[in-house]
Amino acid sequence: MGGKEQMSLERFRKLLDCYGAESARWPAEEREAALLLAEASKEARRLREQARRLDFLLDRSVSPKPSAELIGRVMSGIPSRRASSEKRWGSGSAAALWSMRRSYAAAGAACGLAVLILWLGRGSEPPAPALSQSQIALLGTYTMPTDVLLEPSVVDLLDTLPAFGCEGSELACPELEGGLEPQSALPLRRRSLG
Amino acid sequence: MEDTDEVLVARAGSGNREACRLLVERHIGPILAFATRVMGSQADGEEVAQEVFLRLWREARRWRSGKASLSTWLHRVAFNLCLDRLARRREQPIEGAEEAADPGPGAAEVVEEEEVARHVNRELAKLPERQRVAITLCHYQGLGNREAAAVMGVSVDALESLLARGRRTLKWRLSRIAGDLLG
Numbered sequence: 618m619g620g621k622e623q624m625s626l627e628r629f630r631k632l633l634d635c636y637g638a639e640s641a642r643w644p645a646e647e648r649e650a651a652l653l654l655a656e657a658s659k660e661a662r663r664l665r666e667q668a669r670r671l672d673f674l675l676d677r678s679v680s681p682k683p684s685a686e687l688i689g690r691v692m693s694g695i696p697s698r699r700a701s702s703e704k705r706w707g708s709g710s711a712a713a714l715w716s717m718r719r720s721y722a723a724a725g726a727a728c729g730l731a732v733l734i735l736w737l738g739r740g741s742e743p744p745a746p747a748l749s750q751s752q753i754a755l756l757g758t759y760t761m762p763t764d765v766l767l768e769p770s771v772v773d774l775l776d777t778l779p780a781f782g783c784e785g786s787e788l789a790c791p792e793l794e795g796g797l798e799p800q801s802a803l804p805l806r807r808r809s810l811g
Numbered sequence: 812m813e814d815t816d817e818v819l820v821a822r823a824g825s826g827n828r829e830a831c832r833l834l835v836e837r838h839i840g841p842i843l844a845f846a847t848r849v850m851g852s853q854a855d856g857e858e859v860a861q862e863v864f865l866r867l868w869r870e871a872r873r874w875r876s877g878k879a880s881l882s883t884w885l886h887r888v889a890f891n892l893c894l895d896r897l898a899r900r901r902e903q904p905i906e907g908a909e910e911a912a913d914p915g916p917g918a919a920e921v922v923e924e925e926e927v928a929r930h931v932n933r934e935l936a937k938l939p940e941r942q943r944v945a946i947t948l949c950h951y952q953g954l955g956n957r958e959a960a961a962v963m964g965v966s967v968d969a970l971e972s973l974l975a976r977g978r979r980t981l982k983w984r985l986s987r988i989a990g991d992l993l994g
Binding site: 634644696 | 950985
């Protein structure tokens with residue numbers, strides 16, 4: 618209801634029933650219309666006077682005043698912020714652990730990033746100078762222990778054939794000089810080939 | 812110039828106890844009065860008030876102005892705490908709890924101020940909880956109808972219904988002790 622609209626006596630009565638006779642307690646948007654009605658209507662004034670009596674009785678009830686001791690008690694019951702944090706740490710250790718893990722993960726990611734930057738930086742170094750023919754010829758001299766792998770194999774595959782089942786058989790085993798050699802001696806021979 | 816509630820709450824939220832003390836000193840009077848009337852006992856009202864400000868301290872970091880004033884928020888917290896305690900009280904009735912005596916029709920001559928106050932408090936305490944809260948918020952705490960409705964979590968129409976029923980009951984009951992005043 619707008620303030621400039623005329624208020625009905627019925628609504629005025631309801632207003633008094635709810636909020637009492639004191640206009641400060643009336644809804645702001647209805648206050649002006651209610652005051653206009655109270656000025657214009659004798660019945661409205663009578664109803665307002667009745668409501669004022671109940672207000673008078675209600676106002677006999679005095680509100681308690683807070684003592685300094687109560688304020689002190691309230692403040693002493695308030696924990697310090699640090700204590701609150703510690704309590705949260707204690708009660709939420711899982712959350713704290715998760716937080717710690719996140720810190721470690723962040724540190725790991727930072728280390729990984731640093732390694733990547735170093736590696737990329739290495740890749741951007743200037744290219745090695747081109748070698749002359751004589752330098753390349755010098756590099757052809759093998760000196761590393763693994764160079765032997767590049768040598769042609771001198772192992773006689775026939776030596777690796779099984780020594781059993783050839784005697785008097787029809788397996789067309791090759792003719793071996795010196796007869797059959799025990800298998801246990803083969804490794805020794807291979808070693809001597811090297 | 813005094814700091815606003817919003818400024819003090821922000822400081823309290825960052826751990827400033829002095830800001831919290833200022834808020835307590837500023838608001839504890841209305842909250843104590845509200846809780847005492849709703850609970851019907853100053854001791855219970857003080858306990859509720861303590862809890863309200865403890866919650867303010869805990870929630871200050873998250874509290875945002877704009878939706879409701881700090882006063883409305885504090886009343887709302889107090890309202891919920893009072894309802895919880897009253898519900899527990901109903902579950903565990905206290906042995907020998909004082910029952911308000913019916914003054915009877917012959918008590919119309921009670922006119923002493925303190926006596927009237929005692930009767931008003933007693934009749935207020937006997938009202939249904941929500942009617943008592945509505946009257947306390949609008950008559951004693953000075954909250955507007957929308958603010959009071961927000962504290963109670965009801966519509967303005969529902970608030971007015973609670974107010975009208977509560978005041979009608981009080982008028983009828985108090986007329987037996989102060990009939991000459993109520994006419």
